[in-house]
Every structure is written in structure tokens, then in C-alpha cells.
Amino acid sequence: MRIDVFTIFPGLVDTFCAESLLGKARGTGLLDLRLHDPRDHTSDVHRTVDDAPFGGGAGMVMKAEPLFASVEAAQPPRPLLLLGPGGRRFDQAAAHELAELASGPSGGFSLLCGRYEGVDHRVREHLVDGELSVGDEHRGTVVAQHVLAVVSSRFARRGRRRGTVVIGAAPGDDHQIPVTIAADHLRAAGYEVVDFGVDTPPEAFAEAAAGASAPVAVVVGATMPDRLPAVRRVVRAVRAAAFAVPVLVGGAAIGSEQVARSLGADGWTGPDAPALVTSVEEAAAASPDDEDDAEG
Numbered sequence: 001m002r003i004d005v006f007t008i009f010p011g012l013v014d015t016f017c018a019e020s021l022l023g024k025a026r027g028t029g030l031l032d033l034r035l036h037d038p039r040d041h042t043s044d045v046h047r048t049v050d051d052a053p054f055g056g057g058a059g060m061v062m063k064a065e066p067l068f069a070s071v072e073a074a075q076p077p078r079p080l081l082l083l084g085p086g087g088r089r090f091d092q093a094a095a096h097e098l099a100e101l102a103s104g105p106s107g108g109f110s111l112l113c114g115r116y117e118g119v120d121h122r123v124r125e126h127l128v129d130g131e132l133s134v135g136d137e138h139r140g141t142v143v144a145q146h147v148l149a150v151v152s153s154r155f156a157r158r159g160r161r162r163g164t165v166v167i168g169a170a171p172g173d174d175h176q177i178p179v180t181i182a183a184d185h186l187r188a189a190g191y192e193v194v195d196f197g198v199d200t201p202p203e204a205f206a207e208a209a210a211g212a213s214a215p216v217a218v219v220v221g222a223t224m225p226d227r228l229p230a231v232r233r234v235v236r237a238v239r240a241a242a243f244a245v246p247v248l249v250g251g252a253a254i255g256s257e258q259v260a261r262s263l264g265a266d267g268w269t270g271p272d273a274p275a276l277v278t279s280v281e282e283a284a285a286a287s288p289d290d291e292d293d294a295e296g
């Protein structure tokens, strides 16, 4: 599938799309991502891409000329969709429709990233084929991620007072926010945390579990139910590498102790981060290697 992105921050998009599933898709040739910087189609020394709105009004909008020239030069697959708050809400149905385009004659689609107060009206009228909005849900995500980054940086790292907990999201799960919150709560409770973040291969969990200083627990998470088989694979890998280490599973996709047990885990972390801390404490207390931790 070819996706062309027109953005004045091609480096940001390229870096983000080099990681995780998108990175793998690019590596295997499934995704042909092409980035275009409208600044390459400016003629002034400052490479200006913004201008006051033609009809007046507050702020600056993106100039029409560099955008038209950039699209003209790239001949991107259509539809070309402007990303803006006034557009159709991007949801699962929209994602499926865009994916369908890959099997159609265009072989993909293109995105034009707005900036400033918006884009010159001629772009909306004559250049793009539609407009998409990432929706209220992800406006909230952006706020949450920024707040979380600040809060996380203030959590004290209290060292090995209570032992190490290994935590991460299962392979194919890219929901970082819950992992970060869960890891921060464990740190605040005095655990040293090996935080693998998202999309963690079973081998990474297994290796950490079997390391020289055995962790008090391994915690595997999933936010999407379709990742449950991947959680099961992680549990198996950890068991095979370090049978005595308790394995707990959690995250929004795992709603009960029963589901956790059906995945082969020793227990469920409960619905939120405070419950996770309690379940790690209980698992560590029940574990035969608990003597060091009891010294606290």
C-alpha cells in the first residue's frame, strides 16, 4: 500500500513511522510511505508556507501555492485527504475504508497535514478530495500523553527496596499510556521497574524473567482483546524460561481473574494501577523467593 504524506514536519512523521508495526510494515515492503515537504516548493529564502487568510480573520493559514506544487510534483495516490478538525471523524469504519483502497486501482491514499489556523480555502476547494478529523478521542490522547510525560518525570525512582517487576504490553499492542501509568505506580510503591513499553516480544519478557536477579513478578498487558493470544504466548515463554516467577496479566482487554487464568497466568492485575500494585505485592508474598523482599 502506498501512502503519501504532505507535511512540514517530514522528520517527525518518518521517525514515528519507523517504529513498531508501521516500521515492520515498511521494512517488509507492505507499506510504501512517501513524505513530501511543501517547503521544498517555496521560492523565497525563508521557505515560507504560511500567510494571512485571504479574506481576513485571525491567525495564519497554510499558503496554497507550495501545497499545490508539492502535490503536482508527487502525483500521489488518491484520495488526498486533508487532516483537520472540520472533517469526517476518523474511526474504525474510516480505517477499514482506507484499507480497502489499497486493493483498488489507486493502491493507496494520501494525507495532507494542516498547521496554523488551517489551510488556504483553495486547497479545500480544488486540491483535496475530503477531510478527516482524528476526533475528540485522540485530542484527549494528545493531552493525556503530554500530562503523563510531566507526571512520570516526577516519580521518584526508589531503587531495589522491594525487588524488580518486569512490565510491558504484548506483541502487537501499541497502547503506551496504560503501561506508563502502571509502571509509574509500581515505582511509586518502591519497586524497581523494567519497563519494556509496547509491542514487546515474548523473548524479551523471558530473558528478563530468567536474568541473574529474578524479578518478583512479570506483568503482561493488553488493551485490545485481539492481542490475548499474544499474551498467552508471552506467559508460556516466561514459564518456560523461569518457572518460579509469578506472571500476572492486566490491561483493558483482560477483564477478570477467570480470563487471566485461561491465559495461563498466575493472576489478574485488577482493573486499575492501584489494584496492580496490590496484586504484585500478593504475588511476591506468595512466591517462595520472597525472603529478600520481606526485609523491605
Ligand code: B12
Residues within 6 Å of the ligand: 021, 092, 095, 137, 138, 141, 145, 167, 168, 169, 172, 173, 174, 175, 176, 177, 178, 179, 181, 182, 219, 220, 221, 222, 223, 224, 225, 226, 249, 250, 251, 252, 269, 270, 271, 272, 273, 274, 276
Ligand atoms: C489512546 C488510544 C490509542 C493510541 C495510543 C497512544 C498511546 N501512546 O498510548 C493510538 C492512536 C496509538 C491507538 C491505536 C489503536 N487503537 Co486505540 N485507543 C486509545 C484510547 C483512546 C485510550 C486508551 C487509553 O490510553 N486508555 C487509558 C488507560 C489509562 O486506561 P486502561 O487501559 O484502563 O489502563 C489501566 C488498566 O489497564 C490497568 N492495568 C492494570 N494492570 C495493568 C498492567 C498492564 C501491563 C497494563 C498495560 C495496564 C494495567 O492500569 C491502567 C491504569 O489505571 C482507547 C479508547 C478509550 N477511550 O479507552 C482506544 C482503543 C483501545 N483503541 C482501539 C483500537 C481499535 C486501536 C487501533 C487498532 C486503531 C487502528 N485501526 O489503528 C490501533 C491499534 C494500535 C495497536 N497495534 O495497538 C480500540 C480497541 C477496541 C477493541 N476492543 O479491540 C479502542 C477501545 C477504541 C475504540 N473504541 O474502538 N489507540
